[in-house]
Amino acid sequence: MLFRKFSLLIYALLILIPLVVVLLTSVKTLQETFRDPLGLPDGGFKFDNYIAIFQEQTMAGYFLNSTIVTLFSVSFTLLLAAMVAFGITRMNNWIGNLLFAVFTLGMMVPAQVIMVPLYSLMLDLGLTNSLLGLILVNISSTLPIAVFILTGFMKTLPKELFEASTIDGAGNWKMFTKVAIPLSLPSISATAIFLFVMHWNDLLYPLLFITDNAYKTLPLALLEFQGQYSTNYPMLFTGVIIASAPMVIAYVLLQRYFVAGITAGAVKG
C-alpha cells in the first residue's frame, strides 16, 4: 500500500516539477537561471520576459493566426465530417460502405508520408504562405478520423427518428440539421475537443507551408525561437506558457470532457 502511494507521488512529481520549473524560469533572468537553474528568483518574480517577448516578436500575430487556423479547421472538419457521416448512415448500402472505407483509409497514412507531393501540390495551387492553405490541409487531414467517429455514432441512432421526419416531408438537409446534428452533439463535442488540441498544437503543416512571419502559427514560431534564443530558457519558457495558455485554461475548466474527447480520438483512431 505504501509502495503504491509512493509510486503515485513519484509519478505526480515527475509531471509537476518540470511544469513548476517552466513557470519559475519564465519569471527569472537568464543570469539567475545559469546561477541556480532550480532556485527561486533572487529579487522576486519579474515579468520582463513577457514584456520582452511581445516587443521582440509578433506574438499577438502568431496568436491570432493560431486562433483563426484552429477555429476554422475544427468547425469545417466537423461540418464536412458530419455531412459525410450522415450520408453514409442514410445510404446504408455498398456505396456508403465504400465511401466509409475510402475516408477511413486516411487514418492509416501518416501525414509525413504525403508531405513531399503535398508540398509541391500546395506550391502549384499557390496555397503556401496562406492561412487558407493551412486550414484546407488541416481539414483534409482530420476528416478521416472525424468521419470515423461520427459515422460510428450516427449509426447507433434509431432509424425511426429519421423516418418519422421523412413522413413529415423533411428533405435531407432539414433532416441533417434538425435531427442528425442535434442528436449527435455528444459525439460532435468530444470530437471537437480532440480536434482543437490537435490543430492548435500542429507543427508539421506550418513548417512545410509557411515561411512568411505574417502567417506563422504559435508552434512554428516557438520552434524558431530556439534558433534566436538558443539556450535562453527564460525566454523559451515564456513562449511555451503563452502558446499553451489557451489549452491549459480550457483543460482546467473542461477537464472531464478533454479526457473523454482526446481518448475517444485515440481509441477510435
Added chain:
Amino acid sequence: MRISKSIYLFFLPGLVLYSLLFLYPTISALFYSFTDWDGLSTAFQFVGIDNYTRAFTGDSIFQKTIGNNLKFMLTVVVFQTLVALAFALIVIKNTKTNVFLRALYFFPTILSSVSVAFIWAFIYDPSMGILNQVLQLIGLDFLAQNWLGNANIAIFSLAITQIWFHAGQMLIIFVAGLQAIPEELYEVAKIEGASKWQAFRSVTWPLLAPSATIVVAYTTIQSFKAFDLVFAMTGGGPNNSTEIIATYIYDVAFKSYQFGYASSISVIFMVIIALITYLQFKALRSDRVSY
C-alpha cells in the same frame, strides 16, 4: 425506403477536399518514387526501381534510420504500456484523489510537441539541466550525461520524453477498459479462493485485451510518427543517431532536394505502417475473449 438523390451532395465538399489534398498526393508519392525529380524543375526522368534499390542497398543512413525507429518504438511501446497499465490498476477507483491524479498524469497530452521538446531540452541540458542536478544531489554524479548529445543514448532520452508526453493518455484508456470489467467476476474469483495475481491472470488480463490492443497499436503508430519531438529536440543528430524515417524524409526532400528519392522512402514508410497495423490486429485479436 427510397432516399432522395440529394444525399450525394452531402459527400461532395468532403470528398473533393479529401481527394485533392490526400488521395492525390498519396498516389503521386507512388508515382514520383520511380523518378529522379528534384522538386523544383519541371523535368524529371523515370529511373525504374533505382530509388528503392538505393534505399535498401546503397543508403546506410536510411538503414540506420530504420534501426533507430525500431529502438525508439520498442522502448516506448514496452515501457509506456507497462507504466500506463501499472498506474491504471492503482488509480482505477473513482475517488477524488484518483480523479485528480488521472487528470494530472494526462496533462502533458494537451501540450504541443514543441513545448514538450523545450521542457525536456532543459531537463537534459548538460550544464544546468534538472536531471544532472538531481543526480548530483543524490550522489549519483557519475551517471550525469549529455543526454541528447551522446549518440549512444540520445534515442532513448527521446523515448523517455515521448513516454512522459503520452503515458497519461494510455493510462486513461486502460482505466476505461478496467472499469468496464464486471465487479461480479472478481467476487467469483474471490469466493473460489483465487489470489490477487490469479485474479489478474484469469479475469483482468483476458478482459483487458481489447484496451491493450488499442494501446499497443496506437503507441506503435504514434512512435513512428514522432516527427515533431525529434525534429525539435535533436533534428536527427548527433551523427544521425536519432534520425527516424519521418525526419529523414523531411531532410532528403527539403534539405537535399531529392523529391523522387524522398517519395520512395515515403512509400516504404507507408508499407511498414500498414504491415505493423495488420500484424498487430491479427496477433492481438486472437487473445480476445467474450463473457
